[in-house]
Amino acid sequence: MPSVHAVTYSLLRHQGITTVFGNPGSNELPFLKGFPEDFRYVLGLHEGVVAGMADGYALASGKPAFINLHAAAGTGNAMGALTNAWYSHSPLVITAGQQARSMIGVESMLANVDAPQLPKPLVKWSYEPACPEDVPRALSQAIHSASLPPRGPVYVSIPHDDWDREAGDDAALVIEREIAHAGVPSFEQLERLAQRLNAAENPVLVLGPEVDARQANGLAVELAERLCLPVWVAPSASRCPFPNRHPCFRGVLPAAIAGITAHLEGHDLIVVVGAPVFRYHKYAPGRYLPEGAGLVHVTGDANEAARAPMGDALVGDVHATLEALLPRIEQSARAMPETLPRPAAVEDGEGRLAPANVFNTLDMLAPEDAIYVKESTSTVEIFWERVGMREPGSYFFPAAGGLGFGLPAALGVQLAQPRRQVIGVIGDGSASYAITALWSAAQYRIPAVLIILKNGTYGALRGFARHMKVDDAPGLDVPDIDFCALARGYGVEARLADTHEALVQALQEGFAMDRPLLIEVPTLPT
Numbered sequence: 001m002p003s004v005h006a007v008t009y010s011l012l013r014h015q016g017i018t019t020v021f022g023n024p025g026s027n028e029l030p031f032l033k034g035f036p037e038d039f040r041y042v043l044g045l046h047e048g049v050v051a052g053m054a055d056g057y058a059l060a061s062g063k064p065a066f067i068n069l070h071a072a073a074g075t076g077n078a079m080g081a082l083t084n085a086w087y088s089h090s091p092l093v094i095t096a097g098q099q100a101r102s103m104i105g106v107e108s109m110l111a112n113v114d115a116p117q118l119p120k121p122l123v124k125w126s127y128e129p130a131c132p133e134d135v136p137r138a139l140s141q142a143i144h145s146a147s148l149p150p151r152g153p154v155y156v157s158i159p160h161d162d163w164d165r166e167a168g169d170d171a172a173l174v175i176e177r178e179i180a181h182a183g184v185p186s187f188e189q190l191e192r193l194a195q196r197l198n199a200a201e202n203p204v205l206v207l208g209p210e211v212d213a214r215q216a217n218g219l220a221v222e223l224a225e226r227l228c229l230p231v232w233v234a235p236s237a238s239r240c241p242f243p244n245r246h247p248c249f250r251g252v253l254p255a256a257i258a259g260i261t262a263h264l265e266g267h268d269l270i271v272v273v274g275a276p277v278f279r280y281h282k283y284a285p286g287r288y289l290p291e292g293a294g295l296v297h298v299t300g301d302a303n304e305a306a307r308a309p310m311g312d313a314l315v316g317d318v319h320a321t322l323e324a325l326l327p328r329i330e331q332s333a334r335a336m337p338e339t340l341p342r343p344a345a346v347e348d349g350e351g352r353l354a355p356a357n358v359f360n361t362l363d364m365l366a367p368e369d370a371i372y373v374k375e376s377t378s379t380v381e382i383f384w385e386r387v388g389m390r391e392p393g394s395y396f397f398p399a400a401g402g403l404g405f406g407l408p409a410a411l412g413v414q415l416a417q418p419r420r421q422v423i424g425v426i427g428d429g430s431a432s433y434a435i436t437a438l439w440s441a442a443q444y445r446i447p448a449v450l451i452i453l454k455n456g457t458y459g460a461l462r463g464f465a466r467h468m469k470v471d472d473a474p475g476l477d478v479p480d481i482d483f484c485a486l487a488r489g490y491g492v493e494a495r496l497a498d499t500h501e502a503l504v505q506a507l508q509e510g511f512a513m514d515r516p517l518l519i520e521v522p523t524l525p526t
């Protein structure tokens with residue numbers, strides 16, 4: 001009779017999950033014993049890096065990513081990354097080794113006491129099988145639960161003495177299970193939505209990360225061109241759902257109640273697709289909606305629909321809904337919006353470049369289908385204004401703002417998308433939360449270009465301090481970090497780019513290399 005170990009690897013293989021992102025401890029060794037030739041293990045030196053790499057891999061591949069962590073301490077280290085994975089609906093299958101069953105109750109070393117509680121509330125489902133025979137079924141449930149809408153991380157804690165136990169006669173029944181989700185709205189629901197859109201005098205479209213995650217970007221462009229309306233990206237954008245050089249594109253909405261309402265003033269119908277309503281951030285109270293505006297929300301996440309403070313919602317698959325809606329939408333007689341003007345160049349400093357000019361150079365040299373993994377909070381707005389993004393899956397930002405995402409996620413995205421150039425654009429503050437990711441980049445020769453924007457400060461917090469009238473907070477500066485030395489210490493080649501010529505040279509080298517390159521760019525604060 002097959003062992004739990006044998007059935008588990010057959011299940012993972014059949015479900016297309018042959019990469020394990022992990023950091024092992026003794027509890028995990030029985031799972032890793034006899035690691036199959038056709039599987040790949042990607043080691044991260046800290047579990048935040050492990051989860052970040054897996055998150056990037058899942059987001060960029062659209063498939064579940066498998067993580068193996070070390071009991072409680074490993075899970076705890078990954079929790080910061082899980083804040084992002086939870087809000088980006090990343091299908092992560094997280095496993096953690098548990099002490100031997102008979103040693104949990106006495107709370108021996110490495111016992112993950114009350115294991116299913118530990119990752120909550122940042123997982124959809126969390127479980128420790130009551131007997132070894134249930135492990136394969138539990139892992140099958142984890143894979144399908146992570147993948148079904150609303151997608152999200154799940155967690156299974158597995159005692160290390162389960163793996164060599166017999167799995168039971170029927171355990172193998174889970175290996176080939178397939179679960180499909182439809183999510184197409186009814187004829188009446190589509191007619192009602194189409195009628196509201198066709199009747200609106202001055203509608204506006206607000207698009208969120210789910211449009212990009214479901215590869216519905218092209219459908220959103222068709223809808224915008226049919227309705228000849230302005231298109232905003234929903235606030236706190238973690239993906240790019242609409243080409244940002246398209247004539248309809250108007251920018252990313254500010255993450256504040258008053259700001260959003262001001263930007264949408266004058267519209268009689270606000271159609272939000274694939275985003276929560278809304279991911280506010282700065283506290284700036286105001287009216288939720290402009291005078292005379294209605295809101296309708298299309299989302300695959302019933303929880304997002306239920307918690308919104310206003311508007312109507314239709315819960316269904318975003319891609320299927322837009323596809324079924326389009327034939328019902330009349331060509332509008334409205335004039336198409338004008339393409340936004342390109343912003344003017346700005347002055348550099350002495351030996352320090354303006355982020356705007358860094359992004360202009362990047363936009364000039366990067367491949368058309370480059371993928372950006374962004375984590376420099378103070379330069380987000382400038383980035384969207386100056387760097388063109390056209391293809392689905394071109395942009396990833398930590399969905400909960402949990403820093404330490406950028407470096408590892410850039411590696412995970414590059415592993416998932418080897419034919420596209422991944423470019424990390426990471427703040428010097430953010431880089432330090434997951435700097436050990438550089439070791440994995442070197443060890444697995446992951447050819448991402450990693451740009452560190454070094455302004456020597458937590459730039460975004462300085463902006464918040466001004467907004468919140470806190471002018472004397474300590475701990476806001478991060479001077480004197482030598483990222484080139486750190487990179488070389490972990491085995492990654494590095495260049496200092498303190499002039500445009502040096503930046504051009506470094507980018508051209510990086511795009512041509514088959515291994516990672518870190519580019520340290522001293523920048524002016526934003």
Ligand SMILES: Cc1ncc(Cn2c(C)c(CCOP(=O)(O)OP(=O)(O)O)sc2=O)c(N)n1
Pocket residue numbers: 080375376377378379401402403404426427428429430431433455457458459460461
């Ligand atoms: C794990 C973690 N710790 C602290 C913060 C707080 N924080 C911090 C520390 C920021 C500064 C980011 O600095 P940076 O150098 O990465 O980028 P900018 O200088 O462009 O803002 S932005 C922000 O929300 C966070 N979001 N996540």
Ligand SMILES: [Ca+2]
Pocket residue numbers: 427428429453454455456457458459
């Ligand atoms: Ca900074």
